[in-house]
Amino acid sequence: MILDPLKFHQVTIEDTFWKPxxxxxxxxxxxxxxxxxxxxxxxxxxxxxxxxxDPGAHHIFWDSDVAKWIETASYSLQTEPDxxxxxxxxxxxxxxxxxxRPDGYVNSWYTNVEPEKRWSNLRDCHELYCAGHLMEAAVAxxxxxxxxSLLQIMCRYADYIxxxxxxxxxxxxxxxxxxxxxxxxxxxxxxxxxERYAKLARFFIDERGQQPHYFDLEARExxxxxxxxxxxxxxxxxxxxxxxxxxxxxxxAVRAMYLYCGMADIAKKTGDAELIQACEALWQNVxxxxxxxxxxxxxxxSNEGFTFDYDMPEETAYCETCxxxxxVFWNHRLLQLTGERRFADVMERALxxxxxxxxxxxxxxxxxxxxxxxxxxxxxxxxxxxxCCPGNISRLIASVGEYAYSSAESNIWVHLYVQGSARFDKDxxxxxxxxxxxxPWDGAIRLTLExxxxxxxxxxxxxxxxxxxxxxxxxxxxxxxxxxxxxxxxVLERQWQHGDLIELSLDMPVERVSAHPQIRMANGKVxxxxxxxxYCLEEVDNPVTPLSRIRLPRRSELRANHEPxxxxxxxxITGEAELITEDGWESALYSVNPQNTDRIQIKAVPYSVxxxxxxxxxxxxxxx
Numbered sequence: 001m002i003l004d005p006l007k008f009h010q011v012t013i014e015d016t017f018w019k020p021x022x023x024x025x026x027x028x029x030x031x032x033x034x035x036x037x038x039x040x041x042x043x044x045x046x047x048x049x050x051x052x053x054d055p056g057a058h059h060i061f062w063d064s065d066v067a068k069w070i071e072t073a074s075y076s077l078q079t080e081p082d083x084x085x086x087x088x089x090x091x092x093x094x095x096x097x098x099x100x101r102p103d104g105y106v107n108s109w110y111t112n113v114e115p116e117k118r119w120s121n122l123r124d125c126h127e128l129y130c131a132g133h134l135m136e137a138a139v140a141x142x143x144x145x146x147x148x149s150l151l152q153i154m155c156r157y158a159d160y161i162x163x164x165x166x167x168x169x170x171x172x173x174x175x176x177x178x179x180x181x182x183x184x185x186x187x188x189x190x191x192x193x194x195e196r197y198a199k200l201a202r203f204f205i206d207e208r209g210q211q212p213h214y215f216d217l218e219a220r221e222x223x224x225x226x227x228x229x230x231x232x233x234x235x236x237x238x239x240x241x242x243x244x245x246x247x248x249x250x251x252x253a254v255r256a257m258y259l260y261c262g263m264a265d266i267a268k269k270t271g272d273a274e275l276i277q278a279c280e281a282l283w284q285n286v287x288x289x290x291x292x293x294x295x296x297x298x299x300x301x302s303n304e305g306f307t308f309d310y311d312m313p314e315e316t317a318y319c320e321t322c323x324x325x326x327x328v329f330w331n332h333r334l335l336q337l338t339g340e341r342r343f344a345d346v347m348e349r350a351l352x353x354x355x356x357x358x359x360x361x362x363x364x365x366x367x368x369x370x371x372x373x374x375x376x377x378x379x380x381x382x383x384x385x386x387x388c389c390p391g392n393i394s395r396l397i398a399s400v401g402e403y404a405y406s407s408a409e410s411n412i413w414v415h416l417y418v419q420g421s422a423r424f425d426k427d428x429x430x431x432x433x434x435x436x437x438x439x440p441w442d443g444a445i446r447l448t449l450e451x452x453x454x455x456x457x458x459x460x461x462x463x464x465x466x467x468x469x470x471x472x473x474x475x476x477x478x479x480x481x482x483x484x485x486x487x488x489x490x491v492l493e494r495q496w497q498h499g500d501l502i503e504l505s506l507d508m509p510v511e512r513v514s515a516h517p518q519i520r521m522a523n524g525k526v527x528x529x530x531x532x533x534x535y536c537l538e539e540v541d542n543p544v545t546p547l548s549r550i551r552l553p554r555r556s557e558l559r560a561n562h563e564p565x566x567x568x569x570x571x572x573i574t575g576e577a578e579l580i581t582e583d584g585w586e587s588a589l590y591s592v593n594p595q596n597t598d599r600i601q602i603k604a605v606p607y608s609v610x611x612x613x614x615x616x617x618x619x620x621x622x623x624x
Contacts, residue, residue: 001339001408001409002268002336002337002408003335003336003337003339003406003407003408003413004336004406004407004408005332005336005402005403005405005406006401006402006404006405006406006407006422006423006424007143007402008075008078008140008143008144008398008399008401008402009078009143009144010401010405010422010423010424010425011401011402011404011405011420011421011422011423012079012401012420012421012422013079013400013401013418013419013420014419014420014421015418015419015420015437015438015439016419016438016441016569017418017439017440017441018397018400018418019419019420020568021356021397022076022079022397022398022400024361024362024363025072025076025363025394025397025398026076026079026080026082026398027363028362028363028364029072029359029363029364029390029394029397030069030072030073030076030085030394032363032364032382033068033069033072033390033391033394034069034073034088036382036383036387036390037065037066037069040383041058041062042062042065042066043066043092043095045058045062045108045112046063046066046092046095046096046098046099046108047095047098047099047112048098048099048108048111048112050108050112058108058109058112058113059109059385060109060125060126060127060130061126061129061130061178061386061388062108062109063106063107063108063109063130063133063134064126064129064130064133064134064180064388064391065387065388065391066092067130067133067134067136067137067391068133068137068388068391068392068394068395069092069391069394070089070092070093070134070137070140070141070150071133071136071137071140071141071391071395072391072394072395072398073085073088073089074089074137074140074141074143074144074145075140075144075395075398075399076398077089077144077145078143078144079398086145089141089145090147090149093141093149093150093153094149096134096150096153097149097153099111100153100156100157103160104156104157104159104160105118105157105160106131106134106153106154106157107127107130107131109125110127119164119172119174120218120221120222121177121218121222122174122175122176122177122214122215122218123177123215123218123219123229123237124177125177126176126177126178127176128161128175128176128178128180128181128204129176129177129178129179129180129181131154131157131158131161131181131184132176132180132181132182132183132184132185133180133184134150134153134154134157135154135157135158135181135184135185135187135188136183136184136187137150138150138151138153138154138155138188139151139187139188139190139191140395140399142191143191151191151192154188155188155192155194158185158188158196158197158200159196161181161200162196162197162200165200165203165204166200166203167203167207172214173207173210173214174207174214174218175203175204175207175208175214175239176204177215177237177239177255178237178252178254178255178258179237179238179255179256179258179259179262180258181201181204182201182204182205182258182259182261182262182263182265182266183201183258183261183262183265183329185197185198185200185201185204185262186198186201186262186265186266186269189201189269198266198269201262201265201266202266202270204262205243205259205262205263205266205275206242206243208238208239208242208243208259209234209238209239209240209241209242209243209245209246210242213226213234213239215229215234215237215239231252231303232303235250235251236250236251236252236255236303236305237251237252237255238250238251238252238255238256238259243259243263243275243278244274244275244277244278245278246278246281246282247278247281247282247285248282248285249282249285249286249290249306250305250306251303251305251306252298252303252304252305253297253298253304253305253306253318253320253323253326254298254304254305254320254322254323254326254388255305256305256306256326257297257323257325257326257327257329257330258326258329260279260282260330261326261329261330261333263275263278263279264279264330264333264334264337265333267279267337268333268336268337276337279334279337283330283331283334283343285309286327287342287346289309289310289516290306290309290310290311290312291327291346292312292317292319292354292372293353293372293513293515293527293529293534293620293621294319294324294349294350294353294354294357294370294372294534294607294620295324295327295328295346295349295350295351295352295353295354295355296317296319296323296324296350296353296354296370296372297319297323297324297327297354298318298319298320298323299311299312299313299316299317299318299319300318301316301318301369304318304320304323305318305323309518310516310518310519310520312372312515312519312521312522313521314371314372314373314521314522314619314620314621315371315372315373315374315375316371317369317370317371317372317373318369318371319354319369319370319371319372320368320369320370320389321354321355321357321358321366321367321368321369321370321389321392321393322388322389322392324350324353324354324355324358324370325350325355325358325392325393325396327346327347327350327354327355328347328350328351328355328396328403331343331344331346331347331350332347332403335347335406335415336406338487339406339408339413339460339487339489340487340488341462341463341464341465341487341488341489342465342488344415344416344462344464344488345464345465345466345488347403347415348415348416348464348532349532349534351396351400351403351416352440352532352533352606352608353532353533353534353606353607353608354370354607355393355396356393356397356608357370357607357608357609357610358370358389358392358393359380359390359393359394359397360380360611360612361567361568361609361612362612364382365379365380365381365382366380366381366382366383366384366389366390366393367380367381367389367611368381368384368386368389372536372619372620372621373547373617373618373619373620373621374611374617374618374619375546375617376539376545376615376616376617376618378611378618379611379615380611400418401418401420401422403415403416404416404418404422405422405424405433407424407429410429410455410457411457411458411459411460412424412429412431412433412457412458412459412460413460413462413489414433414435414447414459414460414461414462415462416462417435417437417439417440417445418435418437418439419435419436419437419438419439420434420435421433421434421435422435429455429457430451430452430453431449431450431451431455431496432449432450432451433447433448433449433450433459434447434448434449434450435447436448439531440531440532440533441531441562441570441571442508443467443470443505443506443507443508443531444503444504444505444506445503445504445505445506446501446502446503446504447459447461447501447502447503447504448499448500448501448502449496449497449498449499449500449501449502450498450499451496451497451498452498453498454495454496454497454498455495455496456493456494456495456496457493457496458491458492458493459491459492459493459496459502460486460489460490460491460492461489461490461492461502461504462488462489462490463485463488463489463490463506464506464531464532465488466511466529466531466532467506467507467508468507468509469507470490470504470505470506470507471504471505472490472492472502472503472504472505473502473503474492474494474500474501474502474503475500475501476501476503479492490504506531508530508531508560509530509560510528510529510530510558510559510560510573511528511529511530512526512527512528512529512552512558512624513526513527513528513529513534514526515527515621521621522621524623524624525621525622525623525624526552526621526622526624527620527621527622528558528573528604528622530560530571530573533571533606533607533608534606534607534620535573535604535605535606535607535620536604536605536606536607536610536618536619536620537550537602537603537604537618537619537622538605538610538611538613538616538617538618539614539616539617539618540613540614540616541572541602541603541604541605542600542602542603544579544600544617545616545617546617546619547617547618547619548619548623549579549580550577550578550579550580550600550602550619550622550623551577551578551579551580551597551622551623551624552575552577552578552602552622552623552624553576553577553578553624554624556575556576556577557575557576558573558574558575559573559574559575560572560573561573561574566605567605567606567609567612567613568609570605570606570609571606572603572604572605573603573604574601574602574603574604575601575602576599576600576601576602577599577600577601577602577622578597578598578599578600579597579598579599579600580595580596580597581595581596581597581598583596584596607620
């Protein structure tokens with residue numbers, strides 16, 4: 001059964017976890033993103049009359065940073081109307097209208113800096129990538145405001161791109177070096193109903209990796225040796241073989257995730273069995289052999305991506321924020337294809353851990369890289385020259401409601417537990433589902449249905465894989481055989497009435513997570529997890545360096561304690577551990593004598609909030 005996710009404008013969030021994040025995103029992150037885009041020249045650079053002089057004063061993918069700001073601001077307007085922000089959006093969109101060429105082309109670099117090189121280097125230069133982000137921004141802006149100003153610009157641009165690329169005679173058989181436009185074109189199709197955009201998205205996916213290789217052909221046209229590509233082979237951008245033949249995730253992690261999103265989108269639209277099989281094989285490789293416990297992916301700095309199976313270093317882990325966000329995007333799409341819990345579980349893991357860690361609680365500092373251990377020298381930054389991550393995490397937070405619910409055939413799916421409400425309008429269902437919960441700090445969830453008339457349908461509630469026990473009741477009556485579990489979802493089918501109440505309680509004990517034996521860096525270690533949250537030790541709570549001197553006895557009791565005044569209100573984990581002391585090591589580097597230990601109390605905090613206090617060491621994996 002194919003699911004349809006609810007859009008961000010159909011969901012409201014009113015909880016103590018995401019709502020404060022969205023408030024900070026709106027009040028702090030969106031304004032500072034704009035200021036950074038303004039002061040660095042990203043905004044002024046859109047103007048076709050802007051003459052930067054030195055090409056170094058501009059950059060090939062600056063349009064994408066502005067596009068993500070537009071997208072984020074649009075999401076925010078849906079939940080919190082702001083006339084000043086809307087006016088600022090209109091002003092920036094007007095700049096893109098002015099930038100658009102008579103043929104429909106929209107790109108500030110190739111209009112203002114190198115107009116003679118348009119479409120000359122798809123491998124390295126981000127024309128189609130920038131186009132994709134602007135298309136996503138246009139769709140978000142239309143849904144949030146009802147205005148078609150940016151949507152019309154991007155439809156004209158997409159129409160022009162379709163005249164340039166495709167399998168037809170006289171068109172280029174190229175595709176982007178940095179994937180993004182594939183998924184964006186499908187969004188544009190969903191918004192407009194124009195089949196031309198879905199067809200073009202499919203062309204970009206189908207053509208990737210075909211021979212003769214387009215990137216080699218265009219390199220020779222530029223007078224370059226294709227083998228001189230600074231990032232090695234075509235696996236860097238997933239063009240080493242056609243996508244249907246790919247079974248292992250390789251290369252740049254963000255590019256891979258965006259490509260796989262496009263593959264899943266086209267598979268959903270067409271039912272393409274080969275694309276679905278390729279997505280399944282790639283998912284098995286990523287999520288069973290190359291994903292960190294935090295949902296981070298891509299261990300290597302050299303290619304910002306993947307190396308080999310089970311290679312997961314801790315201090316040097318790259319785990320780009322954008323990559324974890326891409327993993328959220330991809331698993332959300334696979335979830336709609338199948339309705340299987342495993343995809344929602346990975347989506348939740350990456351969302352609450354490896355992605356959310358990308359921004360400070362204050363909303364004004366960002367991680368590009370998310371290691372699983374630190375010696376105290378890794379901190380969030382105000383901005384980056386390559387500023388993809390700040391815009392990505394801000395748009396995810398602003399639109400997080402979009403990942404919580406789906407519908408199909410008048411049935412309801414609940415994937416994420418977030419206090420607020422969801423409006424189900426499709427298939428004449430006409431129901432509103434109100435959720436009350438303190439998730440992820442607590443596993444108690446209350447869902448109330450509001451309907452104009454009694455209807456028969458199913459409510460599917462995800463039972464997370466981390467949950468070993470749960471209870472459910474409807475209108476105060478515990479369920480025995482009335483509910484069944486299918487693909488990890490508890491299915492409640494009945495004639496529902498206005499005001500019906502579902503109470504779901506998920507056990508949420510502290511658990512120790514072990515890694516696969518092939519993950520050599522984590523052998524003999526455990527990570528702490530409670531509910532969807534992965535935890536870490538910080539030096540500010542555990543004044544020991546290095547933190548690897550701490551050993552956690554297997555029988556040590558671990559307790560969860562909610563601390564409302566710590567880090568915006570978090571549940572911490574405390575327990576007794578052993579500290580390897582330095583007694584007897586005054587004049588020795590090695591010794592045959594047994595190590596001396598002391599008993600200490602440790603405290604762990606959610607990984608997503610580390611580095612929000614005093615600088616210091618951090619550690620996820622503890623020696624057991």
